[in-house]
Amino acid sequence: MTFSSGDLLLVLPELLVVLAACTVLAVEPLLAPPQRDGLAWLSLGTLAVCMGLIASRIGHRAEAFGGLVTIDDYGSFWKLLLCFVAGLTVLLSYSYLKEERLHIGEYYAFVLLALSGMMVMVSATDLLTIYLGTELMSLSLYVMAGLKRSEPRSLEASAKYFVLGAFSSGIMLYGVSLLYGATGSTRLTVIGSAIANTGSDAPLPLVATVLLAAGFGFKLALVPFHMWTPDVYQGAPTSVTAFMAVASKAASFGAFLRVFLEGLGGLKTDWSVLLLVLCVATLVLGNSVALVQTNIKRMLAYSSIAHAGYAMIGVVAAGWAAEGGRDAASVASVLLYIAVYVFMTFGAFAVVAMLRKGDVEGEEIEDFTGLAKRHPLGAFMMLVFMVSLAGIPPTAGFIGKFYVFMSAVEAGLAWLAVIALIFAVVSAYYYLRVVLVMYMREPTEGTETSPRLVLSPTLSIVLACAIAGVVMLGLYPSPLVSLATQAVRALQ
Amino acid sequence: MTIPLSYYVILSAVVFLTGVLGVLIRRNIIAILLSVELMLNATNINFVAFSRYLEDLGGQVFVFFALTVAAAEVAVGLAIIIALHRSRESINVEDFKLLKW
Numbered sequence: 001m002t003f004s005s006g007d008l009l010l011v012l013p014e015l016l017v018v019l020a021a022c023t024v025l026a027v028e029p030l031l032a033p034p035q036r037d038g039l040a041w042l043s044l045g046t047l048a049v050c051m052g053l054i055a056s057r058i059g060h061r062a063e064a065f066g067g068l069v070t071i072d073d074y075g076s077f078w079k080l081l082l083c084f085v086a087g088l089t090v091l092l093s094y095s096y097l098k099e100e101r102l103h104i105g106e107y108y109a110f111v112l113l114a115l116s117g118m119m120v121m122v123s124a125t126d127l128l129t130i131y132l133g134t135e136l137m138s139l140s141l142y143v144m145a146g147l148k149r150s151e152p153r154s155l156e157a158s159a160k161y162f163v164l165g166a167f168s169s170g171i172m173l174y175g176v177s178l179l180y181g182a183t184g185s186t187r188l189t190v191i192g193s194a195i196a197n198t199g200s201d202a203p204l205p206l207v208a209t210v211l212l213a214a215g216f217g218f219k220l221a222l223v224p225f226h227m228w229t230p231d232v233y234q235g236a237p238t239s240v241t242a243f244m245a246v247a248s249k250a251a252s253f254g255a256f257l258r259v260f261l262e263g264l265g266g267l268k269t270d271w272s273v274l275l276l277v278l279c280v281a282t283l284v285l286g287n288s289v290a291l292v293q294t295n296i297k298r299m300l301a302y303s304s305i306a307h308a309g310y311a312m313i314g315v316v317a318a319g320w321a322a323e324g325g326r327d328a329a330s331v332a333s334v335l336l337y338i339a340v341y342v343f344m345t346f347g348a349f350a351v352v353a354m355l356r357k358g359d360v361e362g363e364e365i366e367d368f369t370g371l372a373k374r375h376p377l378g379a380f381m382m383l384v385f386m387v388s389l390a391g392i393p394p395t396a397g398f399i400g401k402f403y404v405f406m407s408a409v410e411a412g413l414a415w416l417a418v419i420a421l422i423f424a425v426v427s428a429y430y431y432l433r434v435v436l437v438m439y440m441r442e443p444t445e446g447t448e449t450s451p452r453l454v455l456s457p458t459l460s461i462v463l464a465c466a467i468a469g470v471v472m473l474g475l476y477p478s479p480l481v482s483l484a485t486q487a488v489r490a491l492q
Numbered sequence: 493m494t495i496p497l498s499y500y501v502i503l504s505a506v507v508f509l510t511g512v513l514g515v516l517i518r519r520n521i522i523a524i525l526l527s528v529e530l531m532l533n534a535t536n537i538n539f540v541a542f543s544r545y546l547e548d549l550g551g552q553v554f555v556f557f558a559l560t561v562a563a564a565e566v567a568v569g570l571a572i573i574i575a576l577h578r579s580r581e582s583i584n585v586e587d588f589k590l591l592k593w
Contacts, residue, residue, distance in 0.1 A: 128554055135561045139568050146572055155576045162569050163524055163585075167515050169565075170531030173558060174508055177538035177551075181501070184546045186554060 010064040010071050013050040013079065014119045020046035021112035028105035036105040040094045043108045047087045047115075054079045061490060067187055068126045075123035077487035078254040081339055082122070085247045086115040088346055088462050093239040095456035096353045100237060102148060110147075111243065114140035118251035125262070127176045127186040130255050134172075134219065137251060138165045141244055145236040157235025164218060164228040172215025178208040179263075188263035195266035209264055209271050213278070216259075219252035222312065223281040226305045230293075233301035234363075238356060241297060242349035245304045246342050253311060253338050257331060261318065261491060272319025279316050280419060282309030287423040290430050296352055296365050299430060303389060304345060306427060311337045313420055314404045317411035328488050330407035333400075335484040340388075340400035340473055347466030348385040351378055354459055368434060370443030377455070379438045381463055388470045390431040391424050396473035403481070500541030508534035521576075521583045525569050532562045 008015065024039045031038070054076050061072045089111055097107060117136030124130040142165060146158025180186050182204035183194035195205055217225035233241045260271060286306030293299035314334035318327040355367060355378075372379040388395035401424060408417040455463070473480055507530055514527025536555045543551025577583050 128557060132557060132561065135565070139564060142568055142572060146575060149575055149579075152579045155572070155579055158572050159521065159576050162572050163515070163521065163528075166525070166528045166565055166569065167512075167531070170511065170528050170535070173532060173535045174538070177504075177535045177542070177554075180551055180554070181538060181542035181546075184542075184548060186550060 007064040010062055011069060011123075013053045013083075014116050014123075016046055016050055016053075017112050017116040017119065021109045021116065024105060024109040024112065028109070031105065037094070039105045039108050040090050043090050043112055044087055046112070047083050047090070051080055051083045051087075054083065058486075063125075067189070068129045069120070069123050070125040071123060073487045073490035074258070075254075075490075077335060077483060078122035078250060079119050081250055081342060082115060082118050082247055085243065085250070085342055085346065086111055088350075088465060089239060089243040089247070091458040092242060092346075092350055092353060092462045094458045096237070096239040096356070096459075099353075099356055100148065102237070104147065107144070107147060110140045110144045114144070114243070115247070118247060118254075121251045122254035122258070124255065125188050125258070127179065127188070127191075127259070127263070130259065131169075131173060131176060134252075134255065135169060137248060138169065138219075141165075141240075141248060144240045145232055145244070147240065148237050153235040154237060157232045160228055160235075161232040168215050168218030168225065171211050171218075175208045175211030175215060178204055178211065182208065188259065191263040192265055195264065205264070205267060206270060209267055210274065212259065212264075213271065213274055216252060216256045217278060220249060220256065220308050220312075221305050222278045222308055223285045223305065224278075226282070226286070229305055230298045230301040233304070234295055234297045238297065238349055238353040238363075242346050242353070245300070245349065246346050249304065249308060250338050250342060253334065257315065257334065258491065260315070261331065268319040272316050275312060275319065276316045276413075276416070279309055279312040280416070282306065282312060283420055283423045287427045290427065293430070294365055295363055296368070296434070297349075297363055299365065299434075300345065300348055300352070303427070303431070304341075306423070307337075307341050307345070307389075310401060310404055310420060310424075311341070313408050313413075313416060316416070317404075317407040317413060320411040320413055327411075328485070330411060331491065332481070332484040332488045333403035333407040335487055336477075336480060337400040337404050339480055339484070340396040340470075343466050343469030343473065344385050344388040344395075344397055347381065347463060347470060348389065350459065350462045350466060351382045351385065354378055354455065354463075365434060365437055368437045369441045371438040373443050381467055382438060383435050384467055384470055386431040386435050388474070390428040392428070394471075394474045396470045396477070399474055399477045497541060497545045500537060504534040504537040504541070507531075507537065519584050519586055521573055521585055524585070525566065525573070529562065529566070532558060 020043060028036060028039060057071060058073055058076050063070050090108060093107060114137050117133045117140065120133030121130055121137065124133055142158055142162045145161050146155050148154035179191060182202065183191045185191060214225060221229040233245060264271060282305060286302050286309055290299050290302035290306065293302060311334050314330045314337060318330035321327040321330060388397035391397040391401040405417040405420060511527045511530030511534060514530065515524050518524050518527060536558055539551040539555045543549065573583055580587060
């Protein structure tokens with residue numbers, strides 16, 4: 001196989017991100033600690049250039065490296081979202097790392113390396129490249145989770161994430177090898193046509209599908225593969241948690257949808273049943289266990305599990321729909337849901353990061369007591385994110401839920417929509433409990449005297465972006481809907 | 493006399509299941525890491541066997557990538573384990589109770 005410089009041009013955004021990561025790694029030791037802030041601005045600049053490059057390619061479709069990677073609207077949609085999240089992460093970390101006294105320039109290199117893995121995942125059309133992208137993302141995230149080396153919890157989170165992550169990629173890789181044996185290729189389009197020829201009753205592709213679903217289930221934190229999520233989200237530094245909860249989930253959904261629709265589309269009557277079971281289990285367990293959490297990061301972890309369940313409704317609906325049915329709209333609802341999820345979850349974690357003060361962990365829900373009196377703006381923003389996560393109009397969370405529930409009803413899964421609706425009501429209880437604690441309780445002795453709750457300029461930008469996303473997409477979702485629909489059209 | 497493909501697939505399935513069992517049963521984090529390696533190597537057996545059977549080099553290429561990634565994974569994993577051992581003086585997963593599993 002040969003490749004030309006044209007191929008390299010097509011993956012220029014990925015190359016730029018890797019280049020910036022290497023530059024950060026190489027330059028960091030040469031700089032005095034105060035100068036290392038510049039590395040954050042370098043990363044941000046790279047991300048802005050990449051977003052411009054990716055946006056300029058929307059509407060075009062090209063294959064690179066003999067079909068290992070495809071640049072299409074579907075990939076571009078995810079890549080724009082991921083670059084945006086990475087940018088927010090850099091901004092959030094800029095002030096958070098100072099607060100934590102973590103003066104490590106490599107941090108930004110890991111953000112960028114994880115991002116490049118994610119970008120490869122969502123544009124890969126071969127199981128080899130998908131595997132490589134997933135591993136690049138995961139390896140960077142394992143390290144990031146453990147960056148706070150003085151904190152045993154952070155290391156423990158990192159070790160747990162590593163063990164379960166490596167286990168899940170072993171399972172996924174075994175599925176890939178069986179699929180290769182059954183179809184003779186790792187190229188998704190070839191796998192798709194081979195499965196269409198052999199029919200859906202051959203055992204090997206079915207076993208491979210189950211293994212791949214389990215492997216992706218770990219990355220997406222679906223029940224029963226979710227047990228690492230709360231521990232890792234709680235133990236990792238908050239800025240890393242925000243990045244993991246949002247970006248790695250989005251990228252995994254991107255790769256997951258491509259594998260299951262392009263590669264395993266012929267088996268969709270089989271996998272939609274399997275995913276339906278996972279989806280219902282995720283909705284029930286994620287929402288019920290979140291009810292009893294006292295740590296805000298654990299609560300948000302269970303909430304992110306539950307949200308993966310809501311997004312999964314769209315995937316199930318896409319598989320359930322009859323041939324040539326409305327499955328494109330269902331897939332688009334997944335993209336829309338994840339995009340909305342990105343804004344509200346990242347915003348919520350940013351507020352949690354803001355509450356972190358000196359050596360006091362502002363992470364227990366009790367720490368939010370009377371926040372409305374101490375920091376009215378922060379409390380109001382948390383209110384908006386919580387309302388949106390609960391799916392109450394006119395916020396973006398409502399729009400996301402509306403579209404996935406609609407896709408379930410259209411696919412003839414009205415009962416699934418009803419279950420999801422019931423658990424959305426349950427979820428309102430634990431989201432609004434945070435609001436209650438912030439607004440209805442007076443600041444106690446301990447929290448009243450707590451020191452500075454300052455909004456640093458970078459944190460303000462992050463919160464402004466998140467809140468603008470939540471409100472704007474809630475009031476005026478049509479541009480995002482049409483972008484998601486256009487992205488899905490490239491997929492099929 | 494050639495060994496039929498099914499022998500290789502059965503071998504790899506046995507190795508893979510040994511690895512899965514190891515991850516689930518063993519409590520020493522190094523032993524868990526070794527079990528994960530068994531799972532990855534079961535995959536490699538599969539790839540090479542299928543590649544030979546299908547007369548397609550793609551599977552062998554995949555093995556090279558899988559080996560490289562496995563090496564990187566071990567490097568990162570051992571680094572994390574060393575950092576953990578320094579702070580906790582233990583690599584038994586049952587001692588890690590700061591976070592509920």
